[in-house]
Amino acid sequence: MQSFHGSFVHTPxxxxxxxxxxxxxxxxxxxxxxxxxxxxxxxxxxTGDNEYFLPGxxxxxxxxxxxxxxxxxxxxPLEDWLWQCTFPLEARCADLDYAHAIYTALxxxxxxxxxxxxxxxxxxxxxxxCELARLCAEHGxxxxxxxxxxxxxxxxxxxxxxxxxxxxxxxxxxxIEYVRDLPGELVLPAITPRFIPSCSxxxxxxxxxxxxxxxxxxxxHCSESDWEHSYVLDRxxxxxxxxxxxxxxxxxxxxxxxxxFIGADDMRRIxxxxxxxxxxxxxxxxxxxxVFPLRAALDKSMHVGLGTDISGGPSASxxxxxxxAISSSRILEHGADPSLPAARRxxxxxxxxxxxxxxxxxAGGAEVLDLPVGRFVEGNRFDAMLIDTARIDGGIYPDTxxxxxxLVQKTIxxxxxxxxRQVWTDAVARLH
Amino acid sequence: MQSFHGSFVHTPxxxxxxxxxxxxxxxxxxxxxxxxxxxxxxxxxxTGDNEYFLPGxxxxxxxxxxxxxxxxxxxxPLEDWLWQCTFPLEARCADLDYAHAIYTALxxxxxxxxxxxxxxxxxxxxxxxCELARLCAEHGxxxxxxxxxxxxxxxxxxxxxxxxxxxxxxxxxxxIEYVRDLPGELVLPAITPRFIPSCSxxxxxxxxxxxxxxxxxxxxHCSESDWEHSYVLDRxxxxxxxxxxxxxxxxxxxxxxxxxFIGADDMRRIxxxxxxxxxxxxxxxxxxxxVFPLRAALDKSMHVGLGTDISGGPSASxxxxxxxAISSSRILEHGADPSLPAARRxxxxxxxxxxxxxxxxxAGGAEVLDLPVGRFVEGNRFDAMLIDTARIDGGIYPDTxxxxxxLVQKTIxxxxxxxxRQVWTDAVARLH
Numbered sequence: 053m054q055s056f057h058g059s060f061v062h063t064p065x066x067x068x069x070x071x072x073x074x075x076x077x078x079x080x081x082x083x084x085x086x087x088x089x090x091x092x093x094x095x096x097x098x099t100g101d102n103e104y105f106l107p108g109x110x111x112x113x114x115x116x117x118x119x120x121x122x123x124x125x126x127x128x129p130l131e132d133w134l135w136q137c138t139f140p141l142e143a144r145c146a147d148l149d150y151a152h153a154i155y156t157a158l159x160x161x162x163x164x165x166x167x168x169x170x171x172x173x174x175x176x177x178x179x180x181x182c183e184l185a186r187l188c189a190e191h192g193x194x195x196x197x198x199x200x201x202x203x204x205x206x207x208x209x210x211x212x213x214x215x216x217x218x219x220x221x222x223x224x225x226x227x228i229e230y231v232r233d234l235p236g237e238l239v240l241p242a243i244t245p246r247f248i249p250s251c252s253x254x255x256x257x258x259x260x261x262x263x264x265x266x267x268x269x270x271x272x273h274c275s276e277s278d279w280e281h282s283y284v285l286d287r288x289x290x291x292x293x294x295x296x297x298x299x300x301x302x303x304x305x306x307x308x309x310x311x312x313f314i315g316a317d318d319m320r321r322i323x324x325x326x327x328x329x330x331x332x333x334x335x336x337x338x339x340x341x342x343v344f345p346l347r348a349a350l351d352k353s354m355h356v357g358l359g360t361d362i363s364g365g366p367s368a369s370x371x372x373x374x375x376x377a378i379s380s381s382r383i384l385e386h387g388a389d390p391s392l393p394a395a396r397r398x399x400x401x402x403x404x405x406x407x408x409x410x411x412x413x414x415a416g417g418a419e420v421l422d423l424p425v426g427r428f429v430e431g432n433r434f435d436a437m438l439i440d441t442a443r444i445d446g447g448i449y450p451d452t453x454x455x456x457x458x459l460v461q462k463t464i465x466x467x468x469x470x471x472x473r474q475v476w477t478d479a480v481a482r483l484h
Numbered sequence: 485m486q487s488f489h490g491s492f493v494h495t496p497x498x499x500x501x502x503x504x505x506x507x508x509x510x511x512x513x514x515x516x517x518x519x520x521x522x523x524x525x526x527x528x529x530x531t532g533d534n535e536y537f538l539p540g541x542x543x544x545x546x547x548x549x550x551x552x553x554x555x556x557x558x559x560x561p562l563e564d565w566l567w568q569c570t571f572p573l574e575a576r577c578a579d580l581d582y583a584h585a586i587y588t589a590l591x592x593x594x595x596x597x598x599x600x601x602x603x604x605x606x607x608x609x610x611x612x613x614c615e616l617a618r619l620c621a622e623h624g625x626x627x628x629x630x631x632x633x634x635x636x637x638x639x640x641x642x643x644x645x646x647x648x649x650x651x652x653x654x655x656x657x658x659x660i661e662y663v664r665d666l667p668g669e670l671v672l673p674a675i676t677p678r679f680i681p682s683c684s685x686x687x688x689x690x691x692x693x694x695x696x697x698x699x700x701x702x703x704x705h706c707s708e709s710d711w712e713h714s715y716v717l718d719r720x721x722x723x724x725x726x727x728x729x730x731x732x733x734x735x736x737x738x739x740x741x742x743x744x745f746i747g748a749d750d751m752r753r754i755x756x757x758x759x760x761x762x763x764x765x766x767x768x769x770x771x772x773x774x775v776f777p778l779r780a781a782l783d784k785s786m787h788v789g790l791g792t793d794i795s796g797g798p799s800a801s802x803x804x805x806x807x808x809a810i811s812s813s814r815i816l817e818h819g820a821d822p823s824l825p826a827a828r829r830x831x832x833x834x835x836x837x838x839x840x841x842x843x844x845x846x847a848g849g850a851e852v853l854d855l856p857v858g859r860f861v862e863g864n865r866f867d868a869m870l871i872d873t874a875r876i877d878g879g880i881y882p883d884t885x886x887x888x889x890x891l892v893q894k895t896i897x898x899x900x901x902x903x904x905r906q907v908w909t910d911a912v913a914r915l916h
Contacts, residue, residue, distance in 0.1 A: 119881070120881075120883035120885070121883070122881050122894070122897075122898070123881070123893055123894040123896075123897030124886070124890050124893045124894055124897075125893070126838075126893075127837035127893075161881065278826045312822045313822050334811065337811035337812075337814045337815055338811070338814060341818040341819070341826065341829070341830075342818060342819060342820060342821065342829065343815065343820040343821070343822070344822070345821075345823070366807070366897035366898065367897070367898070368879075368881070375798070376811070378558075379766065379770070379808070380769075380815065382769045382770060383769055383775065383812065383815055383820055384820045384821060386773040386774060387773070387774060387820060387821075388775040388812075388816045388819060388820050388830070388831070389774065389775070389777075389816060389830075389831045390745050390773070390774035390775070390776070391747075391777070391831075394710045394773065397773070397774065398773075398820070398821075399820070399821045399823075405559035445901065447800075447900075448555070449551070449552075449554050449555070449589070449593065449800070451552035451556075453552075454556070458556050461555055461556050461559075462554070462555040462556055464555075465555030465556075465558070465798035465799070466554070466555045466798065466799070468879075468902075470877070470900075470902065
């Protein structure tokens with residue numbers, strides 16, 4: 053048994069911040085067994101005066117092979133970004149040693165940023181993607197990992213696509229089996245069609261069958277941009293959401309990245325299936341032609357969390373993305389172009405605040421994945437980070453009059469890895 | 485003489501990145517005397533393999549007494565933010581010991597973030613604002629500092645306003661004299677009407693005369709929000725820009741914060757006067773009801789730089805604001821609301837890129853202030869920071885294939901204070 057004592061901050065429900073003071077959490081086999089007012093004993097991990105525990109963060113959308121490109125090439129048009137930079141970069145993961153090196157750096161960096169759960173697109177390569185899953189297990193990061201599927205010869209470069217529909221499907225099955233055979237239960241497999249434009253209809257159909265057969269998570273892009281949204285309408289005569297549903301890819305464990313252009317019918321359908329959305333506010337500024345209508349989705353009780361979209365977004369930090377979720381929701385609300393009259397500029401009731409942002413980064417992301425993390429409640433796994441608000445080299449500047457509520461705001465807006473003293477998954481410390 | 489050798493990166497002109505490799509800069513009395521290909525000698529500060537020099541950054545808009553509130557209270561409506569939080573907070577600077585403590589922390593923190601020049605609004609208090617100026621000189625931060633003027637009894641709280649127009653004017657004169665008597669030449673005074681709504685007409689007229697008499701910098705807010713822009717139109721029958729010009733407050737050394745709602749006539753007038761704009765992209769998401777049309781202003785060759793607007797913006801970092809200048813310019817270009825058709829959503833040709841962002845944070849800000857910093861050219865003062873791209877605990881993740889251009893992009897998008905090994909103003913190291 054491990055025990056933790058002190059201040060715990062989390063969002064039991066969206067918009068609601070709970071501050072547990074002088075609290076003790078006892079953990080058995082990684083699972084929160086008891087939350088009490090019992091005093092600490094010598095075995096407890098305890099918080100100092102300026103410290104508190106937050107739930108570990110859940111990053112719902114990471115392109116692992118794009119890690120070397122973080123913060124680079126974002127000024128290029130999408131076409132150049134993909135074909136000159138991103139596809140050649142992902143293709144390098146055919147080299148397993150290279151993949152091992154960059155994935156090790158990525159997993160360790162995300163842990164340092166407080167990301168205890170990550171949802172990864174690998175590359176098309178089975179071996180490299182299996183290695184990514186193995187590294188998550190080795191370093192103790194909870195993860196959902198998928199081999200990217202992109203089989204359409206007309207839509208993908210010759211040097212970087214599945215050799216055939218059968219090969220892409222077999223590779224996906226191999227990845228699922230490998231991940232399910234890994235020791236421990238931190239890592240889960242995902243069925244991962246890159247997006248509809250890169251896959252043949254028959255591939256999407258077969259992946260739908262595999263989803264039903266395996267019960268695995270699904271991750272893909274959905275209605276990300278004007279181009280992508282229109283492309284699917286033109287090819288299939290229906291929206292991404294309807295198409296994914298018809299292919300059997302819209303389930304309780306599906307993660308739809310971006311989803312900026314989903315309409316009311318799409319929202320209803322996604323909600324009915326219990327599927328979730330990975331909102332990637334930073335990436336959206338570069339590639340989605342719009343701000344995701346986050347508040348509208350939340351008000352419909354849809355499952356939504358946050359994603360960095362490495363490297364479509366330039367930050368590895370879910371704190372950064374939480375901040376951008378707030379600021380871009382404000383821009384959506386008041387509008388962007390000052391030459392328009394105020395009444396025609398924005399979209400009312402679109403803003404979220406720091407409490408919503410914390411919920412999105414933790415409990416919201418956990419709900420999308422259907423995983424028992426993201427909140428400090430009995431029965432959940434103990435995935436957490438210890439925040440030190442007083443680090444002189446951190447990004448939080450406490451004032452003497454700040455209460456814990458103010459410190460949480462300052463944490464959401466300012467925390468850097470320097471403010472994260474330790475992270476745990478299943479109550480095991482992961483930073484060394 | 486001090487000498488620096490290695491790689492230097494700067495933007496001699498907007499949009500143009502210059503990489504000076506194997507370069508030596510010799511400095512005499514803080515001034516760049518010679519840039520050459522001479523080899524280093526033992527006395528040189530030299531760059532390691534993963535390091536390069538950047539110009540120090542220029543933060544054009546900081547409310548010093550709001551420092552304890554950074555990252556707090558941004559979810560409140562403006563009215564509550566000002567009257568419940570901000571005015572009471574600024575009023576605390578009547579206590580000189582308190583002001584000394586928070587201003588010391590602020591100046592040192594901004595230096596750690598690479599901000600070698602800062603333009604500060606103080607509070608209404610002369611003594612505290614003089615102390616702020618003294619601290620800038622003591623810690624070696626180049627600065628422009630002003631005592632805030634807000635004399636209208638109807639517009640300001642009784643506990644926090646100038647006692648009279650004469651008192652506000654006399655305090656401004658005192659501050660100017662104090663700053664001009666400080667040892668060294670790092671710190672300059674500014675005439676600082678908070679904004680038109682908080683000042684009487686007679687105060688603005690007198691401050692205009694004082695501007696002409698002293699040649700001091702001017703700083704104020706201009707057309708920041710729908711409310712503020714309309715208020716001035718209603719009260720004076722003209723825009724902020726025209727009014728400031730008519731009061732004699734629009735000069736080559738004026739810094740207009742925000743300016744989101746300036747029209748084409750205003751832009752022309754500001755451009756003709758050679759006045760400058762402090763673009764505060766992060767703050768604008770919270771308080772300006774819009775995205776500043778940055779690219780339009782730049783394309784008219786207006787003087788523009790960046791401001792954190794502490795604490796209207798939640799970050800102390802000009803790197804952060806440079807990133808937000810890019811991402812919000814993209815949102816302005818493509819628009820925010822995905823329910824609108826693409827053609828009606830955005831404002832074409834609004835984007836800037838990382839090169840523009842670097843220029844804004846350095847050379848652009850220097851141009852606004854009419855100060856010889858922001859670029860590595862002979863005759864300029866040597867204000868710089870040394871970037872270490874390889875710090876394992878930093879925010880830059882270099883790839884083996886990255887050239888210096890890629891490293892600069894990654895720096896703009898990712899650098900944290902951990903990546904800043906040292907900063908210099910007038911060639912004197914300021915981090916200890």
